[in-house]
Amino acid sequence: MFERALFLALVLLCCEAQNVGLLSSTLDSTPHVVNDITKPPIFQKVSQVSGDLSLDLKGIILPTLINDSNVLELTDQIISEYNAGLGNEDITLNISELVTKYGYPIKRHQVTTKDGYILSMYRIPNNGSAVFLMHGLLGSSDDFVVAGPETGLAYLLSNEGYDVWMGNSRGNKHSRQHLVLDPSQSAFWDFSWHEIGCYDLPAMIDYVLQVTKTNKLKYVGHSQGTTSFFVMASERPEYNSKISLMVSLAPVAFLGHMKSPIIQLLAPGNPLFHSILQSLGVNEVLPDNSASRILKRVLCGVGLLAEIICSNLIFLFIGFDFGQLNVTNLPVLYGHIPSGASVKQIVHYAQGVASGDFRQFDYGDSKTLDLYESNVPPSYNLKNIVAPVSLFYSEADWFTDPRDVDKLYKRLGNVIDVYKVPYEQFSHLDFLIAKDFKTLIYSRLRKLLNNV
Ligand SMILES: *[C@@H]1O[C@H](CO)[C@@H](O)[C@H](O)[C@H]1NC(C)=O
Ligand SMILES: *[C@@H]1O[C@H](CO)[C@@H](O)[C@H](O)[C@H]1NC(C)=O
Ligand SMILES: *[C@@H]1O[C@H](CO)[C@@H](O)[C@H](O)[C@H]1NC(C)=O
Numbered sequence: 001m002f003e004r005a006l007f008l009a010l011v012l013l014c015c016e017a018q019n020v021g022l023l024s025s026t027l028d029s030t031p032h033v034v035n036d037i038t039k040p041p042i043f044q045k046v047s048q049v050s051g052d053l054s055l056d057l058k059g060i061i062l063p064t065l066i067n068d069s070n071v072l073e074l075t076d077q078i079i080s081e082y083n084a085g086l087g088n089e090d091i092t093l094n095i096s097e098l099v100t101k102y103g104y105p106i107k108r109h110q111v112t113t114k115d116g117y118i119l120s121m122y123r124i125p126n127n128g129s130a131v132f133l134m135h136g137l138l139g140s141s142d143d144f145v146v147a148g149p150e151t152g153l154a155y156l157l158s159n160e161g162y163d164v165w166m167g168n169s170r171g172n173k174h175s176r177q178h179l180v181l182d183p184s185q186s187a188f189w190d191f192s193w194h195e196i197g198c199y200d201l202p203a204m205i206d207y208v209l210q211v212t213k214t215n216k217l218k219y220v221g222h223s224q225g226t227t228s229f230f231v232m233a234s235e236r237p238e239y240n241s242k243i244s245l246m247v248s249l250a251p252v253a254f255l256g257h258m259k260s261p262i263i264q265l266l267a268p269g270n271p272l273f274h275s276i277l278q279s280l281g282v283n284e285v286l287p288d289n290s291a292s293r294i295l296k297r298v299l300c301g302v303g304l305l306a307e308i309i310c311s312n313l314i315f316l317f318i319g320f321d322f323g324q325l326n327v328t329n330l331p332v333l334y335g336h337i338p339s340g341a342s343v344k345q346i347v348h349y350a351q352g353v354a355s356g357d358f359r360q361f362d363y364g365d366s367k368t369l370d371l372y373e374s375n376v377p378p379s380y381n382l383k384n385i386v387a388p389v390s391l392f393y394s395e396a397d398w399f400t401d402p403r404d405v406d407k408l409y410k411r412l413g414n415v416i417d418v419y420k421v422p423y424e425q426f427s428h429l430d431f432l433i434a435k436d437f438k439t440l441i442y443s444r445l446r447k448l449l450n451n452v
């Protein structure tokens, strides 16, 4: 399957390259320039598609570096930066090859969960204390190195002497094995981030503590890597004592104000719910299919920039920000993201948008009643979370709305730091790949880690 993902990524890249080449030769004669550049769709109006989608894009802060007067110039610049990145060999290197190339040691470890999933972790060993990094939805351990040795979080931590461990949740490209199930069976995909929190994180954390012969570690989660942590720490409270500090980069728990259009489309009750679900693939989220192509047109429109930025599912899910985007590095990013997820993970998030609550999966009437002895699934008990937590968030994040962060903050038992990134356009993915990651995120993160 890894090969298949790689193949898809290469096909995508190759098609993009062709489009770019083809279209840039007609750049002068094609009236592709947008009138409405700062309004949705992001790059160009596509009125006929967006008719009945009932998308609420009002709350979204769209990328604004581009405007009517500089669009031509910036388009040219972005295309040439992107093309310059296409020859980078990092696109096809796997995580072990990448980390080795930049002069760091790396070793793969495997751990089996109580319910039979075989997960891979990657470790960049060093003699400092252990820091466990957990990726977000559609991500993997690669997320922490893909920005390169200058700003990738795993490298920065290793430079400080930390013993860096990177987890991989069930179903992503590094964790597609099970004792008895196979990814071709739908039973393999019957999980959401609830199971990642209840089984995957405890198994990986116990393994790290055992290998490093310690009883506490520092945990840094991005996005779903925070959701699954909150699930673990509330459902299996004995794990709180194994965490000396938990850092949430773009925490996701309450979703009542979430702005991601793709999740809105998937919210139960939206008429498109069913058909989109089907074309996403019933069990697994596939990177390229008719649903993502339609969404791409609705959200981004058509044209060169849409081809470059929005051909990757990840940007459709969580948005992007020109100011912090290293366009030359985009091909490398596309070679490693997205990494696979189950549709149930996304549906579980969509349920949170509809309910405004942070609670277990809703199976519909009878199964929910059988399972939980109630018509509504039980809420996660956040008061159980007593490990020290710090929250990093930003104003423009489509997924993590400041109002939802505030709600989370008020319910958690032990928040020791809350930090709003001082950069308005900062997006959900910028917490991993921002050009100014070092000054906007790492300087704060480093102080927190060094002080516990
Ligand atoms: C367009 O954006 C550039 C920089 O991003 C800015 O300097 C310029 O003033 C903007 N022009 C208009 C008309 O908003
Ligand atoms: C990464 O590449 C190396 C060298 O080609 C190979 O030995 C290794 O198995 C690969 N790792 C994964 C997880 O595919
Ligand atoms: C930790 O490793 C560094 C080299 O990476 C070494 O210089 C240092 O002496 C080591 N410290 C301890 C306490 O082992």
Ligand SMILES: *[C@@H]1O[C@H](CO)[C@@H](O)[C@H](O)[C@H]1NC(C)=O
Pocket (backbone or CB within 6 Å): 085, 088, 148, 150, 151, 326, 328, 329, 332, 435
């Ligand atoms: C942008 O990406 C390129 C290619 O990966 C890299 O060489 C460069 O250092 C990056 N720039 C910044 C500011 O991170």
